[in-house]
């Protein structure tokens with residue numbers, strides 16, 4: 207049995223393969239998680255990029271970053287669960303592969319932002335360095351691209 211066969215046969219996958227109703231709820235949970243993720247990361251990125259002004263970063267950043275992180279964690283768990291329903295089909299779906307590549311880039315981008323010492327200074331209420339603005343702009347574009355690629359999967 208290959209890894210792909212094993213993924214498609216684990217009890218969680220079989221549950222969704224047999225019940226359209228449970229599939230619907232897991233799908234809805236995936237969408238709610240994405241809402242939490244995008245609803246947190248986008249305003250934070252736009253504030254860091256300078257497109258939204260006048261709101262103190264020291265006040266909003268901890269809350270937005272935490273809700274985005276919770277949304278990301280839940281999106282990954284529910285996404286992997288949905289993937290397990292028909293892994294072979296998804297691995298042959300160009301949009302799904304794009305989505306995973308964009309997701310990897312978006313995660314890498316988070317790591318780059320967190321390693322920048324100017325990022326911590328900005329969150330503490332200091333001036334926002336151009337490098338932080340640039341990475342925040344890339345973050346907004348990448349997460350929106352993951353969103354569009356996710357929607358695209360069902361059309362192929």
Ligand code: HEM
Nearest residue numbers: 233240281282285286288289296349352353356357359360
């Ligand atoms: C490891 C992470 C993830 C995996 C494995 C995953 C997997 C999946 C799968 C298998 C589907 C169902 C596609 C279909 O058959 O139509 C789906 C739907 C979707 N995903 Fe993800 N996903 C992940 C994370 C994300 C993230 C982070 C986002 C957004 C930023 C996202 C956005 C979407 C969207 C918009 C849909 C379409 C929902 C719908 O219209 O029903 N996914 N995902």
